[in-house]
Amino acid sequence: MDKKFARLTLDPDFQISRIDKRVYGSFVEHLGRAVYGGVYQPGHASADEEGFRRDVLDLVRELQVPIVRYPGGNFVSNFYWEDSVGPVAERPRRLELAWRSTETNEVGVNEFARWAKKAGTDLMMAVNLGTRGIEAACNLLEYCNHPSGTKYSDLRAAHGVKEPHDIKTWCLGNEMDGPWQVGHKTAREYGRLADETAKALRQIDPSIELVVCGSSNTGMPTYPQWEATVLEEAYNSVDYISLHTYYGNRLNDTANFLAYSDDMDRFIKTVVSTCDFVKAKKRAKKDIMLSFDEWNVWFHSDAADSDTMGNRPWSVAPHLLEDQYNFEDALLVGLMLITLIKHSDRVRMACLAQLVNVIAPIMTEENGPAWRQTIYYPYLHASKYGRGVALNTALRSSKHDTKEFTDVTDVEAAAVWNDEEDELTIFAVNRDLTGEITLETDLRGFVGYELIEHIALEHGDFKAVNSAAGETVAPHAASGQDELDGGMLKSRLGAASWNVIRLRKSK
Numbered sequence: 434m435d436k437k438f439a440r441l442t443l444d445p446d447f448q449i450s451r452i453d454k455r456v457y458g459s460f461v462e463h464l465g466r467a468v469y470g471g472v473y474q475p476g477h478a479s480a481d482e483e484g485f486r487r488d489v490l491d492l493v494r495e496l497q498v499p500i501v502r503y504p505g506g507n508f509v510s511n512f513y514w515e516d517s518v519g520p521v522a523e524r525p526r527r528l529e530l531a532w533r534s535t536e537t538n539e540v541g542v543n544e545f546a547r548w549a550k551k552a553g554t555d556l557m558m559a560v561n562l563g564t565r566g567i568e569a570a571c572n573l574l575e576y577c578n579h580p581s582g583t584k585y586s587d588l589r590a591a592h593g594v595k596e597p598h599d600i601k602t603w604c605l606g607n608e609m610d611g612p613w614q615v616g617h618k619t620a621r622e623y624g625r626l627a628d629e630t631a632k633a634l635r636q637i638d639p640s641i642e643l644v645v646c647g648s649s650n651t652g653m654p655t656y657p658q659w660e661a662t663v664l665e666e667a668y669n670s671v672d673y674i675s676l677h678t679y680y681g682n683r684l685n686d687t688a689n690f691l692a693y694s695d696d697m698d699r700f701i702k703t704v705v706s707t708c709d710f711v712k713a714k715k716r717a718k719k720d721i722m723l724s725f726d727e728w729n730v731w732f733h734s735d736a737a738d739s740d741t742m743g744n745r746p747w748s749v750a751p752h753l754l755e756d757q758y759n760f761e762d763a764l765l766v767g768l769m770l771i772t773l774i775k776h777s778d779r780v781r782m783a784c785l786a787q788l789v790n791v792i793a794p795i796m797t798e799e800n801g802p803a804w805r806q807t808i809y810y811p812y813l814h815a816s817k818y819g820r821g822v823a824l825n826t827a828l829r830s831s832k833h834d835t836k837e838f839t840d841v842t843d844v845e846a847a848a849v850w851n852d853e854e855d856e857l858t859i860f861a862v863n864r865d866l867t868g869e870i871t872l873e874t875d876l877r878g879f880v881g882y883e884l885i886e887h888i889a890l891e892h893g894d895f896k897a898v899n900s901a902a903g904e905t906v907a908p909h910a911a912s913g914q915d916e917l918d919g920g921m922l923k924s925r926l927g928a929a930s931w932n933v934i935r936l937r938k939s940k
């Protein structure tokens with residue numbers, strides 16, 4: 434068999450793009466225990482004066498999450514935002530149709546905006562284009578962003594929030610291509626509605642940025658014609674198109690599972706091409722950027738969720754989508770982050786779905802602590818060290834085939850140059866399951882850079898998980914695995930490992 438190899442060439446002049454930090458965003462939906470029992474749990478030992486869990490806030494701050502999408506997801510397509518504001522005691526309880534739960538509305542727009550402030554994150558707000566339309570979306574924007582002197586801005590002030598929330602990013606509905614969506618529409622119907630809603634919203638606040646719904650995943654029968662049709666209608670009035678994808682190791686084949694980031698890569702390329710096709714057709718000047726505002730691994734909880742929603746509907750904050758992530762999930766999350774960084778010239782926002790308890794990096798115990806899932810770590814590393822300029826790595830790697838994919842590189846990598854701090858970070862996954870591979874990086878363009886550290890996430894058991902009782906899967910210092918000589922770096926990447934190799938210019 435051929436020798437396995439991986440080579441990169443990094444140079445400050447080989448730039449893909451300055452990364453928009455919002456690529457490291459996340460998502461909190463009114464779903465399961467994400468809000469109630471997750472970010473908010475008055476009475477919990479760690480709750481602050483407003484009922485927000487401090488232990489969760491600490492972890493969200495550690496992750497440096499730049500933006501959080503809210504309040505859905507499928508939830509938003511049956512969301513009556515007016516129910517979620519004003520005196521809490523007067524807020525109605527509602528049947529929540531997407532997840533067949535009861536929504537108490539104890540936490541609403543103003544409370545979540547307070548939480549976001551405490552977490553140091555911005556909001557990406559979604560409007561209901563399922564059961565509602567232009568009017569409700571406009572009223573919500575007026576409530577959130579208009580300073581004062583009108584019905585909804587004064588209502589906000591009467592609710593104790595004098596200053597506008599000034600939310601800059603707005604999603605025009607959610608997954609409107611999906612038959613599961615309340616108020617599901619055809620591409621033409623949705624494209625028209627999105628266009629008209631966008632124009633009205635911009636009249637209220639021209640500074641906002643708008644995300645139109647793309648396909649829910651590449652398996653949708655309407656993909657990618659959906660994107661083309663929706664953009665034919667709404668190209669001029671929106672800024673971003675959304676992409677969503679979730680993968681699962683349903684075949685129980687780790688090598689094949691780790692190749693799903695290649696599917697994500699193709700998805701991004703196809704949506705970029707579709708946007709550019711419509712741009713050409715319309716003789717438009719601007720580019721539509723991509724908002725990959727839902728991505729993750731999601732499948733572990735499928736059976737339990739069908740049982741809960743089917744047999745025990747309408748409870749408050751049920752245990753839903755509580756996937757317990759294992760080591761191989763963390764590797765795929767790392768690979769998906771690498772894919773997003775590689776496309777940072779067009780992917781300007783992305784949301785790891787979700788943040789707390791629901792397919793999340795952070796979990797909470799009702800009467801215990803908050804804890805870090807395996808996927809927490811690649812997300813933390815990318816968010817912390819992936820700020821700056823994405824570099825074209827000129828990656829060359831040996832390859833393998835899997836059940837569903839051909840020509841899968843053994844090593845995947847991205848490099849980010851933080852030009853303000855004079856730091857350079859290489860993110861690399863060795864997706865060869867059997868052996869170590871030496872990654873050779875030509876760094877001669879980065880004169881004076883020295884190795885700071887090599888962090889690795891590896892484990893002998895692909896199915897190893899973390900829990901409140903302890904972290905079986907946690908990063909460690911991979912000291913002694915790198916040699917830097919004359920601008921040539923050799924880094925040993927363990928079999929099936931996530932690696933963060935950090936360098937800094939010597940003073």
Ligand code: AHR
Nearest residue numbers: 462506507508607608786
């Ligand atoms: O993130 C969970 C769900 O996945 C969201 O509500 C929906 O948009 C997607 O199908």
